[in-house]
Structures are given as C-alpha cells and as structure tokens.
Amino acid sequence: MAAVVWGRGFSRAWLRRSAGPGCGRHYRAALCTELKRPLAIEEVTPRPVRPHEVRVDVHFCGVNFADILVCRGQYQERPHLPFTPGMEFSGTVLETGTDVSTVKQGDRVIGVSGLNGMAEECVIDQKRLWQIPESIPLREAAALPASYGTAILxxxxxxxxxxxxxxxxxxAAGATGLAVIDVATNVLQAKVIAAAxxxxxxxxxxxxxxxxxxxxSQGSLKEAVKKLVGSGGVNVVIDTVGGxxxxxxxxSLAWEGRIVVVGFAGGTIASVPANLLLLKNVSAMGVIWGRYKDQNFPLFSGSISSALxxxxxxxxxxxxxxxxxxxxxxxxFLHVMQRKSTGKVLLSLK
Incomplete structure (x- = not known):
C-alpha cells in the first residue's frame, strides 16, 4: 500500500534543476521538499567546510529502507525540510578543513553521514570517514557499511x-540477509539456512x-526448518521480517539458541512468548547498527573497519x-518498496 501512495501521480515532471543567477558553482542533490512525495533533483550551492570537516566527491550512495522511511516521516530521526537523504556513500576527498588530519585530497573513502549522501558532493565530519583499500572498488565499498556493519555486529x-x-x-536475499550469509559462511565458518x-x-x-x-511463502517456516535440522533446531536466527x-x-531455535531482531520488513512487530525463552534457555535480543554511532562509536567504527x-x-x-x-x-525507492530488490541497491552519481 505504501508503494501505491508513493507512486501516485508519479511522472518525470517533478524532476527539475534550478539555480538562481550569480550563485556560482553548484552540484546536484536529491531533495525531500515534502514528506511522502517524490524527491526532486535540484542544483545546490556548496557550503564552506568547517575546520573538522571534509568535502567528498560522491560516486555511489546506498539506498536503504531507512532512507525511504525518513522521507515519509516514519523514521526515528525527523530532519527539517528540505533535506537530502542518503546514509552511506563512497567517493574521493575534494577538500579538507584546517583541522583535518585523517584524510587528504584524493583519498578514496566510505562515509556514513546519517543524511546528505544522495548528492554529487557531501560535507561530513572527518570522524565519519574510512579510507578504502586500493583493492576495493568504490562501487563495492558503498555496499559495505550498513548491511555488513549490521551483519558483523x-x-x-x-x-x-x-x-x-x-x-x-x-x-535472505535482501542486502542485510546476503551480508549475513556472506559473513556467517565465509568469515565465521557457520552453516546457513536462508529463508526468503x-x-x-x-x-x-x-x-x-x-x-x-x-x-x-509456501508453508510453515518452523516445519521446513525442522525437516532440515531435526528437532534440535538452529543455533542462531537473524530476523529482519518480524511478525x-x-x-x-x-x-526453531535449539537449546541456548539466540535470535537477533534486525528489523520489521513485514510490517508487524511480534510479542515474544517469554515461556519459550525459559523452556529452551534461549535469548532474544536486538541490534540497531546506526545507534552504535552514538552509544559506542569505537564498536561502530570497528564494524566498518572489519567489513573493509x-x-x-x-x-x-x-x-x-x-x-x-x-x-x-x-x-x-519504488524498486525497494515493492520488494523487487535483491542485495544492495545503489545510486550512481557519476
């Protein structure tokens, strides 16, 4: 239903590039000027970098469900209109402030901005940048922070x-799901059952x-898992669906199993039957990767460094x-909202 509302009246007519005379250099950005309406492409005047900030030439920006929610006013953070969404990106350093010591002009970087990534340029605090090793293309680097940071934590x-x-x-075929499969299988040497x-x-x-x-979609998940692993169950569940x-x-959890709540893509938040936690000695917990940025920045930073x-x-x-x-x-946005996406969806700014 959300996709229907978003797409109503959808046309190319809303695309516009506007810049007043005498404004000097501009760059293009996706702007949310009204909640629950299509984004506009406009030309924006760059602002000066502060001493601790860096200007990045953005090459790729991740498209996350959280970006859609914030543009609908349904996210926990509600920025003032107009704003540019985009929480993670990759690019090259254009300019550094006077107090910046971590990166220099020309460096290839990942940025985690919270907002402002869906633009040809982004000004960001130096603490929210990570240098990209030469062997990793900018395209792949942009797919790492949110999905792999979540999977790792x-x-x-x-x-x-x-x-x-x-x-x-x-x-399992979403960006986070595939990242979980990748890390669990190839880093942690675990066995993975993918549910989609x-x-x-x-x-x-x-x-x-x-x-x-x-x-x-073809029957009981619990019964299907039981056929695969028997009555013993699985050790770990990473759930992004809910309900x-x-x-x-x-x-489906085994004795002393652990289930980690990542999100509620199905739209329903289930109540946890506490008796089941007791009878199987299982643990139910959550992980919200972005909150670590404020609650435990070294751990947040470490998840991105580990992914790199x-x-x-x-x-x-x-x-x-x-x-x-x-x-x-x-x-x-529609591609993600209509559940057509698999893996990571990116915007290319070049």
Missing part, C-alpha cells in the same frame, strides 16, 4: 556465533553461500542487485 557481538553453528536468516519469500530469492541465497533454503516469521523462527578488512582479504564480496542514476532516485 549481529553475528559476532550479539549472537556470538561459533564455527559449525547453524544460522537461520530471514529475508520466493524460489528465485532462495536460489540467489544458495548461490551466495547458504547451505539450504526455505521459501516461507509470524519471527515467531516461527523463534520456535574482510573485503580486502577476499573473504566477503558484497552483492549489488541494482544501480540507478541520481535522476532515477524515485525509481530506486
């Missing part, structure tokens, strides 16, 4: 996943490293399902 810190354990991941809503998505998850898959899928996954290190070592490889141009940003 969910699997390594929250679930304490051990080699040989079995991990069940829901929405179509045969095509299950097939992709298997191609990306899952040992088995379940199409939960009935979460409850069936919870029932794993990628540089060839242990992980992000899957990019679609790349849209900046002027196609609304098409990219």
């Amino acid at each position: 969910a699997l390594e810190r929250r679930a304490c996943t051990q080699p040989g354990e079995t991990v069940l991941v829901t929405a 809503g179509s045969d095509e998505k299950c097939k992709l998850a298997m191609q990306r490293g899952a040992q088995s898959s379940v199409n939960y 009935d899928v979460f409850l069936e996954a919870l029932h 290190q794993y990628c540089q070592q060839g242990r992980i490889q992000p899957y990019i399902g679609a790349v849209f141009k900046l002027e196609e940003v609304n098409d990219a």
Whole structure:
C-alpha cells in the first residue's frame, strides 16, 4: 500500500534543476521538499567546510529502507525540510578543513553521514570517514557499511556465533540477509539456512553461500526448518521480517539458541512468548547498527573497519542487485518498496 501512495501521480515532471543567477558553482542533490512525495533533483550551492570537516566527491550512495522511511516521516530521526537523504556513500576527498588530519585530497573513502549522501558532493565530519583499500572498488565499498556493519555486529557481538553453528536468516536475499550469509559462511565458518519469500530469492541465497533454503511463502517456516535440522533446531536466527516469521523462527531455535531482531520488513512487530525463552534457555535480543554511532562509536567504527578488512582479504564480496542514476532516485525507492530488490541497491552519481 505504501508503494501505491508513493507512486501516485508519479511522472518525470517533478524532476527539475534550478539555480538562481550569480550563485556560482553548484552540484546536484536529491531533495525531500515534502514528506511522502517524490524527491526532486535540484542544483545546490556548496557550503564552506568547517575546520573538522571534509568535502567528498560522491560516486555511489546506498539506498536503504531507512532512507525511504525518513522521507515519509516514519523514521526515528525527523530532519527539517528540505533535506537530502542518503546514509552511506563512497567517493574521493575534494577538500579538507584546517583541522583535518585523517584524510587528504584524493583519498578514496566510505562515509556514513546519517543524511546528505544522495548528492554529487557531501560535507561530513572527518570522524565519519574510512579510507578504502586500493583493492576495493568504490562501487563495492558503498555496499559495505550498513548491511555488513549490521551483519558483523549481529553475528559476532550479539549472537556470538561459533564455527559449525547453524544460522537461520530471514529475508535472505535482501542486502542485510546476503551480508549475513556472506559473513556467517565465509568469515565465521557457520552453516546457513536462508529463508526468503520466493524460489528465485532462495536460489540467489544458495548461490551466495547458504547451505539450504526455505521459501516461507509456501508453508510453515518452523516445519521446513525442522525437516532440515531435526528437532534440535538452529543455533542462531537473524530476523529482519518480524511478525509470524519471527515467531516461527523463534520456535526453531535449539537449546541456548539466540535470535537477533534486525528489523520489521513485514510490517508487524511480534510479542515474544517469554515461556519459550525459559523452556529452551534461549535469548532474544536486538541490534540497531546506526545507534552504535552514538552509544559506542569505537564498536561502530570497528564494524566498518572489519567489513573493509574482510573485503580486502577476499573473504566477503558484497552483492549489488541494482544501480540507478541520481535522476532515477524515485525509481530506486519504488524498486525497494515493492520488494523487487535483491542485495544492495545503489545510486550512481557519476
């Protein structure tokens, strides 16, 4: 239903580039000027960098469901209008402030901005930039922060996943789901059961490293998992769906299993039956990667550094399902909202 509302009256007419005379140099940015309406492409005047800030020439920007929510006024952070969405990007350093010591002009960087990434330029605090090793292309680097940062914290810190354990991941063909498969299989040497809503998505998850898959649109997830692993259950669940899928996954846990809540893509938040936690000695917990930025920045930074290190070592490889141009940003949003996306969706600013 949300996609229908967003797409109503959708046309290219809203695309516009406006700049007043005498404004000097400009760059293009996607602007949310009204909530729940298509974004506009406008030309924006650059602002000066402060002493601790860096100006980045943005090459790629991730498209996350959180970007869509913030443009609909449904996210926990509600910036003043107009604003530019875009929480993660890759690019090269154009200019540095007088107090910047971590990067220099020409460096290739990942940026985690919270906002402002869907533009040809982004000014950002130096603390929110990470240098990209030469062996990692800018395109792949842009796919790492949110998805792989979440996967790493969910699997390594929250679930304490051990080699040989079995991990069940829901929405397995999404950006976070495929990142979980990648990290669990290739870094942690765990076995993965991929759960997704179509045969095509299950097939992709298997191609990306899952040992088995379940199409939960065709029947009970709990029963399908039981057929795969027996009554013992799985050790870890990483759930991004919520609702009935979460409850069936919870029932699929083994003794002392751990379920990590990442999100509620299905739109329903389930209530946890506390008696089940007791009877199986299982743990239910959450992970919201972006909050670590404020609550534990070293851990937040470490998740991105780990993702870069794993990628540089060839242990992980992000899957990019679609790349849209900046002027196609609304098409990219619809692609995600209509659940057509697999893996990471990116905007190309070049």
